[in-house]
Amino acid sequence: MSDRLSPSLPSTVMVSPSNLLPSQPEIPSSKYYTLRYALAAALAPGESRIILPAHSDDSDALFRGCRALGAELRWEDEQERVLLIRGTGRPYQPAPVTINVGNAGAVARLLIGLGALLPEVTIVTDHPQSLGKRPNRELLEALITLGVQCEGSGLEGCLPITLRGSAIHGGRVTVSGARSSQFLSALLFLAPLLPDGLEIDVVDGLKSQPLVRTTIEVLQEAGIQIEYDTSLLYFRIAAGQHYQPREFQIPGDYPSAAALLAAYAASTDPTSQLTLSRLRPGDEVGEYLFATFQRMGADIQRTGDTIVLRGGRRLHGFEIDGDPITDCIPVVVAAACFAEGESRIYNVESLHYKESDRINDLCAELRKAGCTLEPGQDTIIIHGRPEGIEGGVTVDGHNDHRLLMALAIAGLRSQRGLTLTGAEHIAKSYPHFFEELRRCGGNIRSLTTKEARPS
Known part of the structure; x- marks a missing residue:
């Protein structure tokens, strides 16, 4: 078995304001x-x-x-x-x-x-x-x-x-x-x-x-x-134990699902609806994530291993301990940028030590886009803008797939769109994320080197 070749991915993408469509994408495995x-x-x-x-x-x-x-x-x-x-x-x-x-x-x-x-x-x-x-x-x-x-x-x-x-x-x-x-x-x-x-x-x-x-x-x-x-x-753990060969079934990936859920939660279109399957009920990360979207006012329902979220609802501020869903925090922050009032996410110091500094780097790029956030050593405070943000700037993913997902969500709710650099790093966990978001109605296009070059 040779290494699977990752798809050729663009290094720069433009995410423009979009109305998301009813969609049932197949999310990546966990x-x-x-x-x-x-x-x-x-x-x-x-x-x-x-x-x-x-x-x-x-x-x-x-x-x-x-x-x-x-x-x-x-x-x-x-x-x-x-x-x-x-x-x-x-x-x-x-x-x-x-x-x-x-x-x-x-x-x-x-x-x-x-x-x-x-x-x-x-x-x-x-x-x-x-x-x-x-x-x-x-x-x-x-x-x-x-x-x-x-x-x-x-x-x-x-x-x-x-x-x-x-x-x-x-x-x-x-x-x-x-x-x-x-x-x-x-x-x-x-x-x-x-x-x-x-x-x-x-x-x-x-x-x-x-x-x-x-x-x-x-x-x-x-x-x-x-x-x-x-x-x-x-x-x-006692000595003398042996791993046993088994058949293992991989469920869907909750942090990947969180990115799409956050995009639809932030959508202002009441006809937008996201249906995601193969999300194992009872999963600790999944249940906490589900409760987080409920807490911010999203219209989200679960039936078995299927979750349905309907957009167009007025989100509001919330407060959560972010440690149980640490890999989901960047996209949750992005959704909170469009909620009414203040949101506070605490107990997230470990985010400083990820692929990027997911507190300072994330807040810096979202601020460029027009969001209002306060990064701390252990907290992120978000002052929501339900009316959306200006956009019209270039933001960098800091070689981090989670930041790219969060910035894409912000681009969907911007007036002038966002240009994302380092987009190829999405392959770390979700190679088809931008393609999937496009199928969901996102106005996303790859930019050539010439197009991406600042004027």
């Missing part, structure tokens, strides 16, 4: 579940089937990583809707190996954890100004405690990172959860394969707890037993 199920399959002896895996730059990066760990991957069908993974039971590569994780932070952290089982592995990125600046110090400190030799870049353990794990052992380890839950998820995937098992104490609190519960769910489905307290601050 990135969260694709990454975790594929990794579990790569660690299981025998063949697993991944049904409807996500197609994105991030999933491609993980598939490269799975092959580097010794797994074999191939598509069962020409449509690439079923991925077959023959796992190794334990990562194995006798010679030093290098893995390019692209701009995929979660993939990097998960592979840093499991790469510690190899004699020598180097994790690199070809996005030094984005993922190359994200810290991994807390995870490396935990691995050093377990006997792994770790060489990172700078004091914060940035990529590239080289690991030598010939002396790795289990025992008890402490890891901080203050900046990212991905450090903990990496240790949880590693733990069953350690000779002495592992006990994990989480200190400094834990961000993005729903994603840790997703990790636990996937590990348990793959046959791994985990003891943990309800606060998710202590874990015990």
Whole structure:
């Protein structure tokens, strides 16, 4: 199986004011579940089937990583809707190996954890100004405690990172959860394969707890037993466990759905209606996201795995803890820019450490477009403009797919449109986002280099 080629995407797009149409788009599969199920399959002896895996730059990066760990991957069908993974039971590569994780932070952290089982592995990125600046110090400190030799870049353990794990052992380890839950998820995937098992104490609190519960769910489905307290601050994983080959069905992706839901929630046209299917009910991120749109006054309903949102409703200000839906926050902020009154989103400090600074960078670009926001260390305050914004400027996506989605929503409600640069980075999670928004009635066109050049 070779790397899937991403579609050729424009680097600059123009998003003009639009009335959205009734639409039933097919949203991407969940990135969260694709990454975790594929990794579990790569660690299981025998063949697993991944049904409807996500197609994105991030999933491609993980598939490269799975092959580097010794797994074999191939598509069962020409449509690439079923991925077959023959796992190794334990990562194995006798010679030093290098893995390019692209701009995929979660993939990097998960592979840093499991790469510690190899004699020598180097994790690199070809996005030094984005993922190359994200810290991994807390995870490396935990691995050093377990006997792994770790060489990172700078004091914060940035990529590239080289690991030598010939002396790795289990025992008890402490890891901080203050900046990212991905450090903990990496240790949880590693733990069953350690000779002495592992006990994990989480200190400094834990961000993005729903994603840790997703990790636990996937590990348990793959046959791994985990003891943990309800606060998710202590874990015990016994040694001698083995991942089991399974068939895994990937649900729809809530952060991708959030972008389309936010666009329709901000729409002023009462005939606009969005219907999204394959969104697993009971999902912690999904339920909190659904409640957030309700809180802002959107007309949103759920029946089973289908969500319907009708536009043209007057949105109003709201206040939420943003940590449970951290990857959805940029598009929620964009919708709040067109609500009546003030909105406040707090407990989002971790957004500073994503592909971009999703607080300061997002607010700066939306301000250029005419929105009114107050960025803080842990908060974003939005003063809504129900009448819309002026637009007519160029805004930059900061190499961040989530910012691009948010800026596109703002462009739809602008008077003069917005020009988005760096649009090709949408491929990280949702390569067809602009195309899908166009099918929903969005007035979106790709610009040539000459057209995009400032006059």
